[in-house]
Amino acid sequence: MKSFLSLAFAGLSVTALLTFSPFTKAQWYESTGHANVQNGDTSAAKSAAIKDAITQALVFSGARVSSVQTLVDGVLMQDQLKISSHGEIQKIELISENKYDNKFAVTLRLDIFSQTEQCPQNSFNKFVAVTQSQLVHREHAKMGQIFDVSKAISKNIFTSLQKSKMSAVPIAYYNNAISVDKYFSQQHDYSNAQLEEISSRSNAQYVLLSQITSLSTSDKLNNDYAFWQDEAYERSYNIEFALFDGTTYEQLWQNSYHTQAIWPFEKTTIVDVNSDRFWQSPYGQSITDINQSVSYDIQAAMACLPTQGKIMHMENSKIVINLGKAHGLKKGQMLSIAHHNYLTDAAGNVMPHTITTLNKIRVEQLYQQTAVAVSIDDKPLPGVQINDVVEIISQNL
Incomplete structure (x- = not known):
């Protein structure tokens, strides 16, 4: 079965944005x-599940891919991916497929040929606060x-990002609505204080803002004289995102x-947006599909961003910081300090404005969201403050 699928998926090719260097290696990834x-x-659902699994593996491997062609059930399908990474798929094997609760799941094993030189920041987690989107036209x-x-x-x-x-x-x-329109204006006269407050309250270094610009509906698609047909309309979903430090x-x-x-x-039906009825409808599914693409784009955009934190407390040569195990820190990790x-x-x-100092600290005690660090020579740190x-400046311990 696997060998047959390997041949079937031989039609899958990846067009890289950059030319591969000789310093590359192949590695197996498994994704669902x-x-x-x-x-x-079910055929369309299987194809969509395969695309989702392939996309997850590519993003996770750090592949810089512009397009992917997959041969699914003997039909060549072209999908444009908005992912920026380096890589090429050598082989795909189907591990399992399963249909449950009107859903389809496919687990694949992929041999991805990716560049070994990747940004070290990708090894550490970056927390991003997902704020409530603002509906521009409430009507x-x-x-x-x-x-x-x-x-x-x-x-x-949030769920799409969490699942990735x-x-x-x-x-x-x-949970709470915020005004975000100024963040999307050409004047860029947004509130720095609001960004800092969101970052501080959520203990997240990055802040994701969004606004829904259109949920407009078209005229009724079916004919008024076809009284035996249910009403059907076409509805748009337009949304903008901005990521801030x-x-x-x-x-x-x-x-x-x-x-x-x-x-x-129907036009007069009141729809619960938190119900399965809404999210399993063609319109709800189209929103989920877009948001899935958004989550991959955000992951790709944030992969090489630095993981930074703040000094929360100081006592002699010991410092408490708001980075911990959840961020990927390990005991002995080295960090630099910059004045804010x-x-x-x-x-x-x-x-x-930040001024990087010569002070370096080393993680001594590690907790889930915080850590205790000390100066590398166990001496007081001059000029350092809360x-x-x-x-993080060192991946190797």
């Missing part, structure tokens, strides 16, 4: 992809009375996504 079965179409939620959709979509994005289990670790911060307030990534799908509910300061430009804008920035 999931997809919902729509209208009993778009009138059909179905889906005014709570912002929170439901943000929860769906890569270096970007989501922190739920979507909660310490430097710098915008690190921004992208927009859009799709449309059938809204299968602010500069004011001619227009009165306050900008963060809220100074610490950054």
Whole structure:
């Protein structure tokens, strides 16, 4: 069975964005992809699950891929992936496939030929606060009375990031609505204080903001004279994202996504956006598919970002920092210290400013979210103070 599938998947090819150097190696990865079965179409669900499994493996391996062609059930399918990494798939084996609760799961084993030289930051976890998305046009939620959709979509994005289990670790911060429109304006006159507050309250270095720009519906698709048919409308889903560093307030990534799908509910039906009925509908599934792509894009964008923390407490040569096991720290890890300061430009804008010091510290005691570190020579650290920035500088212990 495996040998047959290996031949069947021989049609899978990966087009790399960069030319491979001789310093590459092959490595086996195992990943499981999931997809919902729509209208009993298990073949389409299987293809979607295979794509999901392949994408997960590529992102996890650090492959820089522009497009993937897969041969599924004898049909050549082309899928454009928005992933930035280096790699090439040599072989795919099907480990298992399973249909359960109207879902399809496929587990694959992939031999990925990737460059050995990857950014060391990818070995450490970066926490990102997933905030509640803002609905720009509330009138778009009138059909179905889906005014709570912002929170439901943000929860769906959080779940997608959580399931990817890569270096970007989501922190739920979507219970309360926040105003985000200024973060997406061309003037960039957003609130640094708000970013810092979100980062501090969630203990997340990075902050993900989003706004839903359209949930508009088209005219009814079916004919009024076809009274025996259920009402059907086409509804759009347009959303924008921006990723910020909660310490430097710098915008690190921004992208927009859009799709449309059938809204299968009657015009006057009130739809619960937290129900399976909504999320298993063609429209809900289209949102999930977009959010899955978003999660992979965010993981790729954050893979090589630094893992930084802050000094929370000091006592002689010992320092308590807000990084721990959950971030990938190990006992003996080396970190640098930078002073956190602010500069004011001619227009009165306050900008963060960090000055890297010569001080180095070593992790001595390790906890889940915090750690105790000491200076490498066990002497007091001159000029170091609470809220100074610490950054991992050594992967090797």
